[in-house]
Amino acid sequence: NVESRLYQSNDKSPLQIFVRAKKKINDIYGEIEEYVHETTTFINALHTEAEIVDKAERELFESYVYKVAAIREVLQRDHMKVAFFGRTSNGKSSVINAMLREKILPSGIGHTTNCFCQVEGSNGGEAYLMTEGSEEKLNVVNIKQLANALCQEKLCESSLVRIFWPRERCSLLRDDVVFVDSPGVDVSANLDDWIDNHCLNADVFVLVLNAESTMTRAEKQFFHTVSQKLSKPNIFILNNRWDASANEPECQESELAKVKSQHTERCIDFLTKELKVSNEKEAAERVFFVSARETLQARIEEAKGNPPHMGAIAEGFQIRYFEFQDFERKFEECISQSAVKTKFQQHSSRGKSVSGDMKSMLDNIFERITIFRNLKQDQKNLLTERIQGTETQMMQVTREMKMKIHNMVEEVEEKVSKALNE
Numbered sequence: 001n002v003e004s005r006l007y008q009s010n011d012k013s014p015l016q017i018f019v020r021a022k023k024k025i026n027d028i029y030g031e032i033e034e035y036v037h038e039t040t041t042f043i044n045a046l047h048t049e050a051e052i053v054d055k056a057e058r059e060l061f062e063s064y065v066y067k068v069a070a071i072r073e074v075l076q077r078d079h080m081k082v083a084f085f086g087r088t089s090n091g092k093s094s095v096i097n098a099m100l101r102e103k104i105l106p107s108g109i110g111h112t113t114n115c116f117c118q119v120e121g122s123n124g125g126e127a128y129l130m131t132e133g134s135e136e137k138l139n140v141v142n143i144k145q146l147a148n149a150l151c152q153e154k155l156c157e158s159s160l161v162r163i164f165w166p167r168e169r170c171s172l173l174r175d176d177v178v179f180v181d182s183p184g185v186d187v188s189a190n191l192d193d194w195i196d197n198h199c200l201n202a203d204v205f206v207l208v209l210n211a212e213s214t215m216t217r218a219e220k221q222f223f224h225t226v227s228q229k230l231s232k233p234n235i236f237i238l239n240n241r242w243d244a245s246a247n248e249p250e251c252q253e254s255e256l257a258k259v260k261s262q263h264t265e266r267c268i269d270f271l272t273k274e275l276k277v278s279n280e281k282e283a284a285e286r287v288f289f290v291s292a293r294e295t296l297q298a299r300i301e302e303a304k305g306n307p308p309h310m311g312a313i314a315e316g317f318q319i320r321y322f323e324f325q326d327f328e329r330k331f332e333e334c335i336s337q338s339a340v341k342t343k344f345q346q347h348s349s350r351g352k353s354v355s356g357d358m359k360s361m362l363d364n365i366f367e368r369i370t371i372f373r374n375l376k377q378d379q380k381n382l383l384t385e386r387i388q389g390t391e392t393q394m395m396q397v398t399r400e401m402k403m404k405i406h407n408m409v410e411e412v413e414e415k416v417s418k419a420l421n422e
């Protein structure tokens with residue numbers, strides 16, 4: 001039931017912009033590939049039959065076959081990528097789990113993520129993980145085993161573990177969203193490597209902060225470097241653990257509102273004035289106050305058929321839960337549009353230029369074929385004329401011969417009857 005609800009809501013999801021665009025561009029490239037194959041066969045035949053095309057042209061056409069195949073492969077693998085950053089224990093893994101509606105990534109004490117973990121959809125209902133540089137699929141039966149596997153592996157902090165989770169278990173995975181969890185920005189000195197290895201193709205970045213404290217220098221520095229390397233990265237800021245603030249015994253509602261507006265102002269300033277990646281209006285739509293742990297608990301309850309508030313941790317659950325959903329909606333819109341632009345725009349102009357090049361080459365060949373055909377026609381006409389001439393001559397000769405023979409026969413007959421009479 002939950003699954004069918006997921007599927008229903010999914011069809012209205014902004015992620016469908018990407019899903020549909022991906023299908024469309026893949027279909028178009030499928031047609032281009034067919035067209036390139038057909039044309040290559042045709043051109044090779046032209047070469048063997050009449051040598052209308054030369055070797056260089058044939059090679060150029062073959063190169064289109066490889067080019068188109070390579071683009072198709074990239075296109076089929078294209079996905080939307082979101083990367084999560086922030087200090088250790090701010091709740092990065094919990095946010096990912098809440099979005100996936102299931103506890104997939106290990107979180108909590110002793111399970112700090114000490115390398116990059118990527119969660120992506122797998123086909124055929126299989127759950128497994130793969131470490132960098134190995135083709136081996138390590139089966140994952142449950143979260144405990146996954147946590148152990150991650151701890152046991154001697155992994156360098158900037159290496160990547162890929163967790164493949166059945167697509168049908170989560171609509172985001174089904175729609176090709178890939179999640180990347182990172183080690184805390186406080187534990188690494190290799191931020192540059194991180195960015196080069198894991199961030200350059202990310203469509204959206206989520207900075208997970210602890211709402212109980214202020215943004216640290218390490219967190220800020222990381223995003224400064226990101227925005228130097230990428231032009232206008234899409235950054236969302238989640239002030240997580242907002243439930244904890246509500247849980248403070250001496251915390252008045254007015255006090256809470258004050259803290260919230262201070263945090264909001266700081267976050268907006270960071271995005272607009274410091275990083276200069278958003279304008280005020282956009283930045284205001286990129287800052288949220290949530291509780292990842294609570295959202296995950298609520299969703300686990302929902303999956304069991306219970307009302308979501310059974311997962312509540314503190315007063316004000318409903319508002320925090322709505323805010324998390326609001327974040328997801330804005331995130332989906334942003335990632336889908338950004339990914340379509342960055343992933344497909346280049347391929348569609350590439351496709352246009354390849355088909356344009358092929359068309360002008362074919363026009364050129366067609367012209368040559370027309371000239372060749374006219375030449376043949378002329379030759380044919382000449383030949384036909386000659387043949388016709390010969391035919392008339394032949395008929396004339398035949399007629400004369402017939403006449404002669406006829407006369408000869410008559411003459412012989414006459415002679416014979418004359419002789420007989422005599």
Ligand code: GDP
Pocket residue numbers: 086087088089090091092093094095106107108109111112113240241242243244290291292293294313
């Ligand atoms: P990470 O190191 O940033 O990935 O953080 P984790 O997701 O592992 O979270 C660290 C600890 O904080 C875990 O015990 C979580 O259950 C807890 N936690 C995460 N998010 C929240 C939240 O919103 N509220 C509360 N109360 N605890 C949270």
